[in-house]
Amino acid sequence: MESLKKFRKFLMPFFIFLVVAWIYCLYSGVQASEEAQKMAAEAQKAAAQGAVAAKAAAGAQACNVLLNDDLGLKGKLGKIIAKTPVCTPTCTTGCIDPNAPKGYLGIPGGPKPSPIGGLLWAIWVGWIFSTVGAFGGIMAGVGHITIFGLANFAKSFKKTNPALNKFLTDTIRVSNMFLVGLSALVSAVNYWKMKRIVWPLAIALAVGAVGGAFGIAELTAGKISLKAYIGYFGLAVFAVAGFMFYGTTERARAKRKAAREAAKRFEEAAKKGDAADGVKVVSFGLTNCVFTFYGVEFRFNPLLAAFGGLVIATIAVFLGIGGGFLLVPFMTDIVKLPMFIVAGTSAFVVLIKMIMGICTYMLLKGVQVWWPLIGTELVGIFIGSMIGPRTQKYIPDIWLKRLFVVLAIYVGLRYTSKGFLGKSIVPPY
Amino acid sequence: MYTHWLVYLDKIFLPFYQLLSDPVLAYFLGTFLLAIICVIIGEFLVGIAFYANRNYVKKLTNDLVHWNNLSVEAVKKGDTEAYHTFNKEANDVYGKLFFLTIAHSAAFLVPIPFVLAWMQFRFGGIEFPLPFIVPGVGASVSYIFTFVVLYLPSYWLFKKIKHKLPLFKDFDRIMRESSEVVKEMKSLADILEEKIKASKARHKNIMQQKA
Numbered sequence: 001m002e003s004l005k006k007f008r009k010f011l012m013p014f015f016i017f018l019v020v021a022w023i024y025c026l027y028s029g030v031q032a033s034e035e036a037q038k039m040a041a042e043a044q045k046a047a048a049q050g051a052v053a054a055k056a057a058a059g060a061q062a063c064n065v066l067l068n069d070d071l072g073l074k075g076k077l078g079k080i081i082a083k084t085p086v087c088t089p090t091c092t093t094g095c096i097d098p099n100a101p102k103g104y105l106g107i108p109g110g111p112k113p114s115p116i117g118g119l120l121w122a123i124w125v126g127w128i129f130s131t132v133g134a135f136g137g138i139m140a141g142v143g144h145i146t147i148f149g150l151a152n153f154a155k156s157f158k159k160t161n162p163a164l165n166k167f168l169t170d171t172i173r174v175s176n177m178f179l180v181g182l183s184a185l186v187s188a189v190n191y192w193k194m195k196r197i198v199w200p201l202a203i204a205l206a207v208g209a210v211g212g213a214f215g216i217a218e219l220t221a222g223k224i225s226l227k228a229y230i231g232y233f234g235l236a237v238f239a240v241a242g243f244m245f246y247g248t249t250e251r252a253r254a255k256r257k258a259a260r261e262a263a264k265r266f267e268e269a270a271k272k273g274d275a276a277d278g279v280k281v282v283s284f285g286l287t288n289c290v291f292t293f294y295g296v297e298f299r300f301n302p303l304l305a306a307f308g309g310l311v312i313a314t315i316a317v318f319l320g321i322g323g324g325f326l327l328v329p330f331m332t333d334i335v336k337l338p339m340f341i342v343a344g345t346s347a348f349v350v351l352i353k354m355i356m357g358i359c360t361y362m363l364l365k366g367v368q369v370w371w372p373l374i375g376t377e378l379v380g381i382f383i384g385s386m387i388g389p390r391t392q393k394y395i396p397d398i399w400l401k402r403l404f405v406v407l408a409i410y411v412g413l414r415y416t417s418k419g420f421l422g423k424s425i426v427p428p429y
Numbered sequence: 430m431y432t433h434w435l436v437y438l439d440k441i442f443l444p445f446y447q448l449l450s451d452p453v454l455a456y457f458l459g460t461f462l463l464a465i466i467c468v469i470i471g472e473f474l475v476g477i478a479f480y481a482n483r484n485y486v487k488k489l490t491n492d493l494v495h496w497n498n499l500s501v502e503a504v505k506k507g508d509t510e511a512y513h514t515f516n517k518e519a520n521d522v523y524g525k526l527f528f529l530t531i532a533h534s535a536a537f538l539v540p541i542p543f544v545l546a547w548m549q550f551r552f553g554g555i556e557f558p559l560p561f562i563v564p565g566v567g568a569s570v571s572y573i574f575t576f577v578v579l580y581l582p583s584y585w586l587f588k589k590i591k592h593k594l595p596l597f598k599d600f601d602r603i604m605r606e607s608s609e610v611v612k613e614m615k616s617l618a619d620i621l622e623e624k625i626k627a628s629k630a631r632h633k634n635i636m637q638q639k640a
Contacts, residue, residue, distance in 0.1 A: 012585045019578045025560045027453045074553045075571075129532035130482070136528060179535070362573070371549060375542030378535045385532030386478055389485035 063091035063160050071098055073106055076366030077167065081107065084161045094160030104150060105171065105370050113148035115376050121147050122377040125179075126384020128404075131392050135244070135404050138237055140377070141176045141319070142411055145230060148373070154226040162225070169226045170367040173319065177357050178374050179381065216314045217360035221367060229319075231419020234412045236319050241408035248401045317357035438547045456552075460575055463548075464583040467540040472587065474536040476600030479607075486529065487607045493522045541580075548572045 063085030070078030087095040087109075096109055103110030121143045129136035145151040154168035287303050361367040410426060417425040446459030479486070496519035503512035549572065556569035591597045 012582065015578075016582045019582065022560065022578075023453070023457050026557060027451065074549075126532050126535065129528045132525075132528075136532070371542040371546035375539065375546065378539045378542065381532055381535035382474060382478055382539060385529065385535065386481040388529075388532070389482045392485070 063088075063095050065091070067096060067098065069098070071096075071108060075368065077105060077107075077368055080161065080163050080167050084157065084164055091160075094156045094158070104148075104153065104373075105368060111149040111153050113150075113373060115372075118143075118148065118373060118376040119380045119383075122380020123384040123387065124380075125377070126381035126386075127388045127391070128384075129381065130385040130388030131395075132244075132397075132400055132404060135240060135408065136381075137176070137179070138240055138408070138411070140179045141172075141233060143377075144172045144175050145233065145415075151226055151230065158225065158227070163222070165225055166222050167367065169224055169229050170221050170361060171369060172226075173224075173229070173317075174358060174361045174367050175369050175374060176319070177317070177354055177361075178369060179377055214356050214360050216318045217357050220318060221361055224318075227419050227422070229419070230415045233319050234415025234417070234419055236315065237408050237415060238412035241405050241412055244401050244408065245405045248398055248405060313356075316354075317360075435547055435550045438543065439551070442544075442547055443551075457575070457579065460548075460572075461579045461583060463544050464576060464580040465587065467544055467580065468584050468587045470540040471537040472591065472597060472600070474539055475533055476597065476603075478533045478536045479600065479604055482529070482533070483603055483607055486526070489522060489526045489529070490607060493519060493526060496522060545573065545576060548576060 065086050065088060067082055067084050067086050070082050072078075073081050081096065085091055085095040087097040087100075096107065098108050100109035101112070102108050103112040122140075125136050125139045125143065128139055150168065150172055154165050154172070157164040157168070362369075413426050414424045417423065442459075442463060445462045446455050449455040449458055496515050500512050500515035500519055503509075503515055552572040555572065557571070557575055558569045559567075562568045592601055
């Protein structure tokens, strides 16, 4: 550990050296071999030939006049846009009018979320983060899907350009992750230093998280339709509603009351009595290690931790939400870890899986985000986070949770039915 | 409407890219200066957020330490039921503090998307060749990569001088004060260390007696 700490001192200077070396290479004209560039050019040619074949196949459909122009949009988006039908008097949905004002991602005719609306919604999200906590990520997702009209826009291309439908779905997933994921990165680095992180457990969770995050992004980017995404998102919202509902039940409230009374009794008796024994291993196996520490029983399952990290990372990166609502209950109620381990580990795991998810989507799969929307939302979350603590004393925790349970059930019903049945069973239909 | 403010940002940001004549060096210097501005504005905003919420953060942190220390004392007493009860309360409070910290962190990131939006407007089509091919990434990178690799060193440099700057050292002091109580947090490893120390002292006594 000491040698690692010494190495850490040189990490940033070494990184700066690499960056300066790279800038020097660019300045002096050194670049990847010509052969690699030829290969890239050939791949582009093959893609263009594929586009011609797609146009011929689309000729039989009503919207059969394709743009064949990236409209100045870069990367994967430009290539997909070129295969989208042009709007004509007979083709009015699932098409693009090149002369329409630019909206989301710079696409002509795309939704233009009002900055005021985006800001107000993000203030709501920030308020939730600073009061109840876990539900904020879900609400950020609801904003991207429904409030800003991105889902309806993506849905319109379902038949005319499925690739665009799936690309837009991926941008929603990555936008969700940006808000929580980047913020988790900053909080993990700057603002939370716990006394101890149990590195074997953190690494076990992170290995699972890396595998899950990378794997699900790699496997599903460009393949999930908006309809399916909304359905799964709705199911996740039901899970959150379940957790929050449990917190409002008489049983949970009674437990909280009992905890406070136990704390009083415990503090009074704190100085009496002798300490129990230290560590005693009761049983040890690959999947179950049981030991008592000063008479208190602890269980630790490395395989469960890694598998749990994988499943939670998979769900979180698939839906584009932080996973905090799954991770913390997993570590406290299922693995039953001490708080100081949960604190350090959860921030670390959320950080790792979000970085892996965002990098895989954006760097490897070419998914883009609309920076003005992300920026406006961050401003709103910042404002909301300052309002929340001030309103907190006027609204009891239990009523907040009840409100969010009702909201979560409504959102869950709407998205699940829209996703899996094709239409919403709650208004607006 | 977004295009209009991009034009305004153009007037503000473009002069940073016109300081040198060589285009490559001018681009990287300009991006580095933008990154520093993002760090300064981000640190300022997070300081404001923390200042506004300092009492609430202090309350949550006090609760966290209180429940955690109770759980450690429960372990010392060998009381499993009390430990799980207090530990759960501590985890619940930690959950609230975690998400509040995430909301504060959003303040730190506020300037970045606006800068990246402008960079996409100006440099979106430019590919920056790498000296070698990176599997999965290719032979070139975009404006995002160049911003990130310059943002990290500018953050590191700013951290070195932050404690000397007038407003930022006050924000730093407030953040440190609100987390002072964390030093009182006990951990299970402390109990083990006490036992190990006691055991070593006993062993030393035995050796001295034998000698």
